[in-house]
Amino acid sequence: MPADAPTIVASSGGYVPGRRTELEFGPIVHHAVELAGVSGRAPRLGYLGTAAGDQRWAIAERYEAARVAGYELNPLLLFTMPNVDDVEGFLLGQDVVWVDGGSVVNLLAVWRAHGLDQVFRRVWEAGVVLAGVSAGSICWHTSGTTDSFGPELRAVHDGLGLVPYANGVHYDSEERRRPLVHELVAAGELGTTYCTDDGVGLVYRGTELAGAVTERRGQAAYVVTRGADGTAVEERIEPVPLRGAR
Template sequence: MPADSPTIVATSGGYVPGRRSRTAFGPLVRHAVDLAGVHGRRPRLGYVGTANGDQQFAIAERHEAARTAGFDLNPLRLFTMPNVDDVEGYLREQDVVWVDGGSVANLLAVWRVHGLDEIFRRVWEAGVVLAGVSAGSICWHTSGTTDSFGPELQAVHNGLGLVPYGNGVHYDSEERRRPAVHRLVATGELGRAYCTDDGVGLVYQGTELAETVTERPGKSAYVVERRGDGSVVEERIEPHLLR
């Protein structure tokens, strides 16, 4: 069931404590599924854990989260080889593709080796909702801030660029994130950057921000831009609270 238009849900959240398990899917994941417009059957959720090295324990946890949410989880593994013959066909069969967090630099490198940079654009244009958390948020943008290279945050510039903006994640929970975004916007390394507190998601329809949503009350999204005089301005974007 394709979405009405190419859709991305880029978040700093999506996981909540489970009642009988360590992790459950939160309202942000459910919102991505709702945007896919699935009716009359269990939603198909593609899970991509490239950024964490396709760790088996993470895949097992996501399977349990999907079971309790009423989703069918279909992991795409790239280590040590793709687990399916036709990667693009496999992704096109999903309603939502959820990309997990970890190293965004490594994720992008591995994806390009397997042609996923071009595949994801076609899958997105076909109406599969692309979504994810942290590295799984930055990857859809042109650029963002990352600790992939070491403890000091740096810019990553080779995102897939499905949406033409920078991205900042974990804006409230990691004290170095906000200053890093401001510094990189000031120097021009990042253009306009959309940022999220933990628990907040950005919903893009096509290449434009359509809405901001949160699974945690009091959290927010932000847009950070450089003015003509070289100063940096940050504007708060109040999100809609998901239930």
């Protein structure tokens, strides 16, 4: 069942420690599934671990998390080749696509090699909820900041651009994230930039921000813009605590 509008949940969260497993899906993942409007069956959750090289141990942990949540997990692997004949048909058959973190630069390069930059636009327009954490958040935007090139954070400018903004992740937990966003916005290298503390997600309906949600109380989202005097201006966006927020 498609969402009632093209929907993206771009986050710096989505996982919590498991009670009997290594991890479980957190409130942000559950919220993305709720936005898909599934009823009467197990939600179909497409999973992409491209940014970390489709590591089998990580996929096994997500299978366990999906079992606990009552979801049907359907991984799309691109290493060493796609594991399905029809990638677009596979993605269109999901309710939510969750993209994991890792190297956003490598993720975007591999996706483009397989034509997924165009496929994801059609999947998004069809109403499949697109979601993810870290690299899986930046990828839906035009640009952002990344450690994909090395320990020193740098800008990345070739996101899919489904929403016309830049994105900053891990805004509170990595000391260079916030100042670099401010520097890049002030210099005009990044445009309007939406950022998330750990545990916070941005919800876009169509190409506009509908709001922010959080699975960790006290955390926030932010929008950084360039002021008339050429400096970066940051505004806090208070997120709605999700059911199960800690």
